Amino acid sequence: MSIIAVLNTKGGVGKTTIALNLAVGRALQGCNVLAVDGDRQGSLLTALTNRSDREPIVAVAHYVDGQALRQQVQRAVALYDDIVIDAGGRDNTALRAALLLADKVIIPFLPRSFDVWALDDMNALLSEARAIKEVEAWALLTMADARGNDNAAASEAVPDGVQRMPVTVGRRKAFADAAGAGLSVLELPGNRDAKAAAELQALLAAVFN
Template sequence: MIITVGNTKGGVGKTTIALNLAIARALQGRDVWLIDGDRQGTAQTAITIRAENGKQPAISCAHYPDGSTLRAQVIQTGPKFQDIIIDAGGRDSTALRAALILSDVLVIPFAPRSLDVWALADIDNLIQEAKAVRDGLRVIAMLNNADPQGHDNDDAAAAVADFPSMEYVATPIRRRKPIANAAGQGMSVLEYSPKDAKSIDEMTALVNAVFMSN
């Protein structure tokens, strides 16, 4: 499967979620390729730290911020892997546009805050572009960096309902220190020590929703 974690907005948790999805699948024994499609290259940096720490499972990672390079590499090298996770962002990101055309699933992290909700309209435009040239892109919007408040889920579901191209999955990831700390070491919160049961439960629910036990 090819999964893109994308949003035209920065700071929503694309890299954090992409790292966690890639490592979660590797922990399940899948051959995973993580592609950093963001100029900033933070996913690549995180995986470099992971490699320097000798952390297993090792994750294959490449940095292709340019859309045409990303496309060519995924077409040529992609079939060697069972799962490809692409971290792509930026309003004018050619990598994000290329990734949308190649992907089975787009995961859009957003926070339950106005600026993020407005940004959904922005990425919806890119989704429409991609859908004009291909069928079968599944688009999942999910809350990340949520504060533990009761109304967040309902508000987010209502915001996503404005976009028929998107499906809201009620698997919010809350703002949790272990999630940020783990990512800073190139790790998923699933493998982070000391174990944080709530983070693990939330991340596991998201992984199941994205891959639907594929």
């Protein structure tokens, strides 16, 4: 059983996309998964609602309030194999609750200066959480460039206290297209983007090992 939280106070870094792919990808491995949407915007809820009753079923719940999120996730632990939490792109009670619940915090970030600097903000929140309990945190490079040096430069700048995820996720239309329908990139017709699928498989292996 593991609780995975996909968090970053920076918006638009691919948190919901990663959370959806982790939740559905894990369900495809036969696990009973609960996805928890902690963002007022409810994008993960909408995406998984669009998924409807397609197999495998991924249950989804939406808690915007940190206290409700904490209490409900604690109750759900006994009912699910894994729980994947997505929070909004700002510091709020849901994000802080998720930080303390998670066995692993995944912090997606883009290979761009503003996004790399934002990791320091997450690192500060991690330090506060670590005054209460040990928190394992992994920075995941997302929407990575197909070429150039920016991916490597961004990875170098990950602050101490956050480990570097040994896999990256590229900027690929397949992720955006699949997510809208509540699908992982493993479920696109005809294995449409094999590179995206391979990245998700590698990410699943790294996160759930």
